[in-house]
Amino acid sequence: MPWLKDEAMPAFLAALQSQGRLWVPVEEEWGSCLAVWEEKSLRLTPGPTLLAAKGLFLPQTEKLFHYRVEAEGAVISESEPPAAAARQIVFGLRPCDVAAVAVMDKVFLDGGYVDCAYRARREASALVALACREAAPTCFCRAFGLDPLAAPGADVLLLPLEGGYLVRAQTAKGEELLAQAQGVLAQEPALDWPAPPAFLLEVTAAGVPAKLAAMFDHPLWDNLYQKCLGCGICTYLCPTCYCFDVQSADRGTEGYRYRCWDSCMFPEYTLMAGGHNPRPTKKERVRNRFLHKLCYLPERFGVFGCVGCGRCLLKCPVNLDIAAVLKKVQEVGTHV
Amino acid sequence: MPENEVTLRMRRRAKELLAGGEVQQVIGWEKGTFWYQSPPVFIRQPEEADRLVWDDFCLANPAIYLLDDRYGQERVGLFVKGCDARAVVRLIQDRQLVRERVYLLGIPCPGLKDPEAARTTGRESAQLPPARRCQHCLYPNPVLYDELLAQTVAPRPPLAPRAAVKALEAKGVEERFRYWREHFRRCLRCFACRNVCPACNCTACLFDLARPTWLAKEVDPANNWFYGLVRALHVAGRCIECGECERVCPVGLPLMALNEKLAKDLEELFGFKGAGLDLEGLPPLSFWQPDDPDHFA
Numbered sequence: 001m002p003w004l005k006d007e008a009m010p011a012f013l014a015a016l017q018s019q020g021r022l023w024v025p026v027e028e029e030w031g032s033c034l035a036v037w038e039e040k041s042l043r044l045t046p047g048p049t050l051l052a053a054k055g056l057f058l059p060q061t062e063k064l065f066h067y068r069v070e071a072e073g074a075v076i077s078e079s080e081p082p083a084a085a086a087r088q089i090v091f092g093l094r095p096c097d098v099a100a101v102a103v104m105d106k107v108f109l110d111g112g113y114v115d116c117a118y119r120a121r122r123e124a125s126a127l128v129a130l131a132c133r134e135a136a137p138t139c140f141c142r143a144f145g146l147d148p149l150a151a152p153g154a155d156v157l158l159l160p161l162e163g164g165y166l167v168r169a170q171t172a173k174g175e176e177l178l179a180q181a182q183g184v185l186a187q188e189p190a191l192d193w194p195a196p197p198a199f200l201l202e203v204t205a206a207g208v209p210a211k212l213a214a215m216f217d218h219p220l221w222d223n224l225y226q227k228c229l230g231c232g233i234c235t236y237l238c239p240t241c242y243c244f245d246v247q248s249a250d251r252g253t254e255g256y257r258y259r260c261w262d263s264c265m266f267p268e269y270t271l272m273a274g275g276h277n278p279r280p281t282k283k284e285r286v287r288n289r290f291l292h293k294l295c296y297l298p299e300r301f302g303v304f305g306c307v308g309c310g311r312c313l314l315k316c317p318v319n320l321d322i323a324a325v326l327k328k329v330q331e332v333g334t335h336v
Numbered sequence: 337m338p339e340n341e342v343t344l345r346m347r348r349r350a351k352e353l354l355a356g357g358e359v360q361q362v363i364g365w366e367k368g369t370f371w372y373q374s375p376p377v378f379i380r381q382p383e384e385a386d387r388l389v390w391d392d393f394c395l396a397n398p399a400i401y402l403l404d405d406r407y408g409q410e411r412v413g414l415f416v417k418g419c420d421a422r423a424v425v426r427l428i429q430d431r432q433l434v435r436e437r438v439y440l441l442g443i444p445c446p447g448l449k450d451p452e453a454a455r456t457t458g459r460e461s462a463q464l465p466p467a468r469r470c471q472h473c474l475y476p477n478p479v480l481y482d483e484l485l486a487q488t489v490a491p492r493p494p495l496a497p498r499a500a501v502k503a504l505e506a507k508g509v510e511e512r513f514r515y516w517r518e519h520f521r522r523c524l525r526c527f528a529c530r531n532v533c534p535a536c537n538c539t540a541c542l543f544d545l546a547r548p549t550w551l552a553k554e555v556d557p558a559n560n561w562f563y564g565l566v567r568a569l570h571v572a573g574r575c576i577e578c579g580e581c582e583r584v585c586p587v588g589l590p591l592m593a594l595n596e597k598l599a600k601d602l603e604e605l606f607g608f609k610g611a612g613l614d615l616e617g618l619p620p621l622s623f624w625q626p627d628d629p630d631h632f633a
Contacts (some may be wrong), residue, residue, distance in 0.1 A: 030522070030588030050586070060524075094603045137370065137455075146579060226377045226401070231528035231587045247553050260553045263526070268544050282404070317584035318396060319368035319375035326623075 001226035002178065002185035005164040011035050013091065015181035016128065020087030023056060025049045029310050034090065044255050047136025048094045048309045050199070052239035057104060061260040064117075064246070079256075088262075089177065091128040096141045096309040098129045098151040102240030106301040107242050129154035132197055138310030142202040146307065148196050161191050167317060187232045203323045204330075205294065205304060211329060212295035216287070220332050224325065227284035227318040234312035236318070240305050242258040243269070264289055291323055342390040342443060345485045346415060349441055350385035353413045357437050360492070363398040363415035364388045376401065390415075390485075392449035392461045397580055399423035400534050401464065406432050414438050415485075417445040419578035422476035422612030423534035426574060429615065432537045442481030444489045464619035469579025469592070471495040479613055500593040501600055510561070516561065522587045523560040525553075529591055530579035535571035535611070543567075572598040573619030576612045591599045 004012050016022050016037075023034040027043035031050035035041065060304070065078045093101075101122075108118040129151035132139075141148060151157050155174035159166040167185060169175040235241040245262040249255050262269055265286075270279045279285050293305030306322055313321050350362045366377035366387040374393040379385050399420050402412065402568045416424060418443070421442060427433040447470040454464055478484070504512055530536045530543070543551045543563060551566075552559050568591070578600060581591045602608040606620035606628070620628075 031586075061553075223378065226378045226404075227396075229400075229528060229531040229584070231531045231584070232524070232526035233528050233584070236524045236526050237586060245553055247549075248554060249554065258554060260555060262553075266527070266544070268546060270548070313369065315586040317532060317580075319373045321369045324369060 001188045002167040002182075003164055003186055004158065004167050005190045008184045008186075010039070011184040012181055013042065015184055016089050016091060019177060020089045020124075020126070021179055023053070023088060023090045024277060025092040028266050034092075036281070037091070042092070044130070045136075045137050046132070046134040048097050048237070048311065049092075049150070049239065050240070050311065050314070052100065052237065052309070052311065053090050053097055054100070054104060054239050054242070055091055056088060056125065057101070057118055058108075058110065058242060058244070058261070061139065061258055062117065064257045064259060066256045067256065070253075074151075087124045087126075088121075089126045089128060092130045092150070093127055093154065094130060094309070095131055095146050095148055095151040096307040097140075097239055098127055098154045099141070099144070099146055099303075099307040100309065101127065102153045102255070103240040103301075103303050103305060103307070103317070104242055106297075106303060110301070126156070126177055127151075127154045128156040128158065128174075129157045131157060133194060134162050135197040135199050136310060136314075137200045138313045139308060140203050140310060141308035142199060143201075143205045143308050143326060144202045144304045144306060145205075149194065159194070161194060166191070201310075201323050203326050205306075205326055206330070208326055209298040209304075209328050211297045211334065212291055213299070214334055215329070216291070218332065218334070220328060221283055221287045224290075224320075224328070225281075225283040228265075228282045228286050228320055229318060230265055230267070230285070231317070232265050233315050233317070234322075235263040235265055235310040236261060237315055238306075239309055239311070240293070240307060245269075264292070285323060290322065293300070293322070340390060342486050343388065346388045346441070346443075347385045347389055349483075350379055350388055350413060351382040351484070353439060354379070354382045354385065357415035358411065360410040362388075362415070362441075363401055364396070365390065365394040365396065367391075370455070372449075372451040381396075386525060386530065390462070392483040393451050393454075395448055395451065395467060395580070395583060397423055397532070397534060397578055399427060400532060402438065402587070403431050403537055404538075406436075407536075410437070411439060412438050415441045415443060416481065416607060417443050417476050418477050418479065419445075419576055420474040421480045422475065422576040422577065422610075425480050425615055426534055426576060429539060429612070429618065430537055430574075437617075440478065440481040440483075442478030442484045444478070444484065444486050445470075445476040446489055447476065448494065455508060467579070467584065469577070472497055472577070472596075473596065475610070480615070498596055498600055500590065501597045504593055505599070516564075517557055519589050520560040520564050521557050523555070523564060523589060524587060525555050525560060525563065528584040528586065529552075529589075530567060532580045532584045533571065534576065534580075535574035535580070564589070564591070568594040568598060571595070572609050573608065573621040575599065577588055577610065602612035 022037040024037045024040050024042045026035040033049050033051035063079045065076055068075045108115040132148035155171045157168045169178050243262045244259045246259045248257050271277050297305035353359045362379045365374040365388055368375045372393050375396050376396045377387055397420050428435055448467045449464040450467045475490055476491055477488045551563055575595045579592055608620045
């Protein structure tokens with residue numbers, strides 16, 4: 001298997017960048033995110049970046065089409081589909097992040113309707129994953145059966161070992177990427193396969209979807225939501241939360257329609273014409289968020305809507321901890 | 337589990353108040369997932385009162401939860417630090433709450449610690465820097481209470497008062513423009529700063545309105561900026577400078593610099609000492625006097 005020496009990383013990244021726009025984890029004063037690679041900008045810390053990669057496939061705001069009203073009627077001009085030309089390579093995704101992209105794929109590609117804008121971006125993207133030798137304190141991917149040393153679904157997997165990385169192409173796209181980087185790769189030295197990292201949070205999701213299916217009216221929800229601020233931090237940091245809204249920007253006789261991220265934590269999310277709101281309080285909204293991730297998505301697509309990345313746990317201002325919710329669901333009796 | 341004297345008193349008083357039927361619920365803090373987290377907790381049964389704690393990380397302001405039941409009848413026992421008590425005063429002044437609905441258990445606050453420093457350095461509590469907002473706190477003792485759970489503390493002289501504002505004021509207009517543009521560019525529009533804010537107590541927020549749409553849902557620098565600046569101006573004179581907006585911001589926007597700038601202006605223009613210091617003193621932008629400064633004339 002090809003071997004990437006630590007000191008060859010910049011040359012490897014340069015080889016990737018020659019094949020498309022290269023996004024890598026960087027550290028800003030306020031937190032970490034993915035940014036277009038520049039010399040020495042790569043920063044690797046345990047766990048995923050604070051801001052997830054989902055915006056690269058589902059931008060927070062995206063124009064859909066422009067319209068103009070003329071004497072003969074309305075003229076619609078569709079926005080350029082996110083061009084196949086915008087080839088992008090996303091480097092340093094952790095196994096949880098790769099699993100999260102697979103959840104998004106289920107929704108936007110396999111759910112019965114193919115979202116053409118999402119598909120164009122996904123097809124133009126290559127995922128270069130980085131296995132986790134160390135977990136952040138907020139990590140709990142194993143609860144959902146993920147292997148921190150593997151990232152099925154990534155085009156290339158890098159496994160950090162002493163002095164470098166084992167590099168494995170996992171798809172045809174990955175092989176193509178690596179073909180351009182042959183010059184900087186060496187041959188694998190004899191190294192032992194590492195042990196998985198230790199995790200601080202002990203949590204499993206065993207039995208949770210089936211149990212939750214009968215817990216819609218459970219008194220658990222009566223207390224759980226109380227401290228929730230009703231903000232959108234958890235949903236906007238979540239790498240699998242995919243909800244969006246479609247809105248118009250009207251400017252007289254012309255304007256455009258766009259879609260943008262939306263959050264089920266906001267009252268306006270379920271507000272209907274006429275003023276009825278089927279999720280009128282934080283209780284219904286919090287319940288829906290957990291049911292969606294831990295029950296509805298497993299029922300519909302066979303995947304959890306949580307990958308244990310720990311972003312919400314890291315940033316929720318009131319510590320409404322989904323790992324603790326998993327435990328609570330497992331502990332409580334189901335009689336109501 | 338920290339079991340300092342204040343914690344033990346909190347638990348005992350919560351049990352007494354709940355068991356005696358004087359309150360139906362108490363709101364305080366409990367330990368969270370990590371040792372540097374003390375999120376809000378809601379207690380209805382006396383036997384649950386042992387979950388309550390008082391430690392260096394009780395940053396959350398429990399007063400904002402009174403808004404979730406602002407039209408209710410229940411009486412709530414509320415643990416309040418200096419800043420939390422100012423929030424209660426503001427809610428009463430804004431007619432969001434009647435005084436009789438809360439029983440205030442005041443905690444003179446020695447200043448709290450920065451949980452982010454705890455997370456990133458792993459140092460023990462005593463070695464941690466103070467929480468940012470506590471560095472400037474002039475009112476650590478609750479300004480309104482029914483009982484105090486500890487001796488009052490002497491306010492510490494604030495470290496570098498209004499330093500952030502003064503540093504920004506020293507920059508030129510162009511530079512300030514770039515500074516705020518770069519910060520607001522990354523705003524996620526999660527509304528955590530608004531939702532945690534005791535001054536943001538409107539029953540319907542203009543930023544949520546779909547018709548008319550004041551704030552477009554597009555997340556771009558212009559709309560982010562509009563949101564951030566309008567919110568800051570809206571809470572001018574009502575902001576108690578508790579720093580919760582800045583604490584909760586997931587992308588670290590320096591929101592208190594805006595709030596402190598407005599507080600500084602209000603002090604210079606109206607001699608205003610701060611919001612929520614007593615039930616009588618109204619925010620200067622809530623009423624009008626013939627001799628108000630009128631620079632626009």
